Amino acid sequence: MKEQEKLNFISLAKKIALLGGEEALSYFRHPNLRVDTKGSDIFDPVTEADIASEDKMRSYIQQIRPDDTILGEERGVSEGSSDFTWVLDPIDGTRAFISGIPVWTVLVSLSQNSVPILGVIYQPFTKEFFVGGLGVSDYTCKGFSTESIARKCGSLSKAFLSSTFPEIGTEFERKAFEGVASKVKLCRYGMDAYAYALLATGHLDIVVEAGLKSYDVQAPIAVIEAAGGIMTDWKGGPATNGGRVLACGDELVHKIALEMLSINI
Amino acid sequence: MKEQEKLNFISLAKKIALLGGEEALSYFRHPNLRVDTKGSDIFDPVTEADIASEDKMRSYIQQIRPDDTILGEERGVSEGSSDFTWVLDPIDGTRAFISGIPVWTVLVSLSQNSVPILGVIYQPFTKEFFVGGLGVSDYTCKGFSTESIARKCGSLSKAFLSSTFPEIGTEFERKAFEGVASKVKLCRYGMDAYAYALLATGHLDIVVEAGLKSYDVQAPIAVIEAAGGIMTDWKGGPATNGGRVLACGDELVHKIALEMLSINI
Numbered sequence: 001m002k003e004q005e006k007l008n009f010i011s012l013a014k015k016i017a018l019l020g021g022e023e024a025l026s027y028f029r030h031p032n033l034r035v036d037t038k039g040s041d042i043f044d045p046v047t048e049a050d051i052a053s054e055d056k057m058r059s060y061i062q063q064i065r066p067d068d069t070i071l072g073e074e075r076g077v078s079e080g081s082s083d084f085t086w087v088l089d090p091i092d093g094t095r096a097f098i099s100g101i102p103v104w105t106v107l108v109s110l111s112q113n114s115v116p117i118l119g120v121i122y123q124p125f126t127k128e129f130f131v132g133g134l135g136v137s138d139y140t141c142k143g144f145s146t147e148s149i150a151r152k153c154g155s156l157s158k159a160f161l162s163s164t165f166p167e168i169g170t171e172f173e174r175k176a177f178e179g180v181a182s183k184v185k186l187c188r189y190g191m192d193a194y195a196y197a198l199l200a201t202g203h204l205d206i207v208v209e210a211g212l213k214s215y216d217v218q219a220p221i222a223v224i225e226a227a228g229g230i231m232t233d234w235k236g237g238p239a240t241n242g243g244r245v246l247a248c249g250d251e252l253v254h255k256i257a258l259e260m261l262s263i264n265i
Numbered sequence: 266m267k268e269q270e271k272l273n274f275i276s277l278a279k280k281i282a283l284l285g286g287e288e289a290l291s292y293f294r295h296p297n298l299r300v301d302t303k304g305s306d307i308f309d310p311v312t313e314a315d316i317a318s319e320d321k322m323r324s325y326i327q328q329i330r331p332d333d334t335i336l337g338e339e340r341g342v343s344e345g346s347s348d349f350t351w352v353l354d355p356i357d358g359t360r361a362f363i364s365g366i367p368v369w370t371v372l373v374s375l376s377q378n379s380v381p382i383l384g385v386i387y388q389p390f391t392k393e394f395f396v397g398g399l400g401v402s403d404y405t406c407k408g409f410s411t412e413s414i415a416r417k418c419g420s421l422s423k424a425f426l427s428s429t430f431p432e433i434g435t436e437f438e439r440k441a442f443e444g445v446a447s448k449v450k451l452c453r454y455g456m457d458a459y460a461y462a463l464l465a466t467g468h469l470d471i472v473v474e475a476g477l478k479s480y481d482v483q484a485p486i487a488v489i490e491a492a493g494g495i496m497t498d499w500k501g502g503p504a505t506n507g508g509r510v511l512a513c514g515d516e517l518v519h520k521i522a523l524e525m526l527s528i529n530i
Contacts, residue, residue: 102368
């Protein structure tokens with residue numbers, strides 16, 4: 001791909017995230033926001049904001065690049081004829097969104113022949129863009145821009161870990177998670193993809209998750225790998241389909257955490 | 266107290282929080298931030314930013330109101346001769362601060378003859394002020410201002426709960442917490458005083474905590490009570506000294522949660 005084409009894709013991906021984010025933000029903290037649940041057993045919230053945000057992004061993509069495939073959390077697949085697929089999560093962290101906490105994000109990623117090549121994680125309230133792929137790894141916020149570099153913390157005992165546990169996962173998965181969590185310096189909870197963004201920018205060292213979907217992980221994988229981090233499933237294989245995920249800034253720490261997770265499940 | 270004096274105090278309290286917040290923000294997400302620990306058993310972080318922020322606030326108060334008492338988390342008490350005491354927590358949520366998560370806050374409160382009369386919760390990265398007391402209950406953010414009103418969710422099963430558990434508390438306290446947590450609609454973790462601010466603005470319904478200090482609760486009490494919420498210890502008594510704390514937007518839900526907490530401990 002030529003340099004100019006790469007830059008065009010990066011700029012377009014950010015524009016798509018911005019449009020979806022502005023739409024979602026217009027519903028954020030509104031007292032009358034309509035919240036439904038997807039799950040029958042657990043409270044898996046979805047709001048009118050998720051749907052409005054995804055529709056906004058889809059219609060813009062269809063206008064600019066009508067031949068590309070679109071896969072979105074809320075509206076599913078619109079098959080295209082080109083090599084490119086846009087994967088959209090209009091609000092990643094809907095629990096945070098409906099609780100007024102500004103750590104939900106909009107996820108936009110681009111795949112070429114099923115390989116993720118670009119990811120954008122955008123937080124609309126703080127106006128933070130985390131972008132990775134096509135030769136770029138950067139953080140921008142209201143005119144300030146810096147390169148994103150994942151941190152090498154050196155050991156598990158120095159690591160800051162983030163996870164959606166204790167809320168998610170089976171009993172076995174939770175035990176595996178707790179095995180790792182009990183060895184780290186600090187745990188943080190409930191951030192969804194914002195945690196991957198903080199890992200890519202060198203503020204967190206490990207993210208452990210389970211039960212993820214493809215649209216939850218595509219953008220984070222691109223952002224983390226561009227920043228020099230590593231993101232796999234709990235067996236060290238590709239994380240592109242979601243499921244159980246382990247992301248680390250430091251490859252050595254990833255190796256140790258991986259061993260603990262696979263022993264414990 | 267005269268209206269003008271109230272307004273002066275509100276304006277001063279916000280200015281103090283702003284000064285401390287700007288100072289703390291200058292250290293936020295810096296790769297070389299020095300982090301020490303206060304605890305010997307657990308990792309209880311304190312940073313150079315906590316100390317610099319408190320020093321900034323103390324020196325401004327001493328300049329503007331030299332006769333007032335100051336009580337700060339990091340530097341302790343400077344006895345004054347007036348009826349007024351400023352209680353300062355320069356960075357509430359140091360764990361979030363050192364992890365790059367913008368939910369830490371600066372807490373400033375004012376007591377008259379040991380009664381909290383005004384509280385400010387300030388988040389410097391998002392520039393959000395949550396103010397309560399002296400006839401005011403409001404949220405302001407970059408020119409936008411609105412009245413803060415706590416939500417009446419009606420029942421435990423509809424409530425959004427926030428807590429620092431599972432990280433904190435004794436085993437008994439954790440069991441008591443889990444008794445309440447298992448009955449609510451949604452739990453969020455790790456927000457410290459930002460959770461009280463979201464309760465006062467009607468986005469969360471319950472905050473359950475243990476092991477708090479006086480400087481952790483003084484500002485939140487003023488902010489929550491001004492917004493029509495209620496904040497007590499786990500026996501329904503005053504929460505002003507910290508310890509085990511229960512805050513609710515809805516008095517009815519507070520009564521139910523209180524019964525569950527006191528049965529379980």
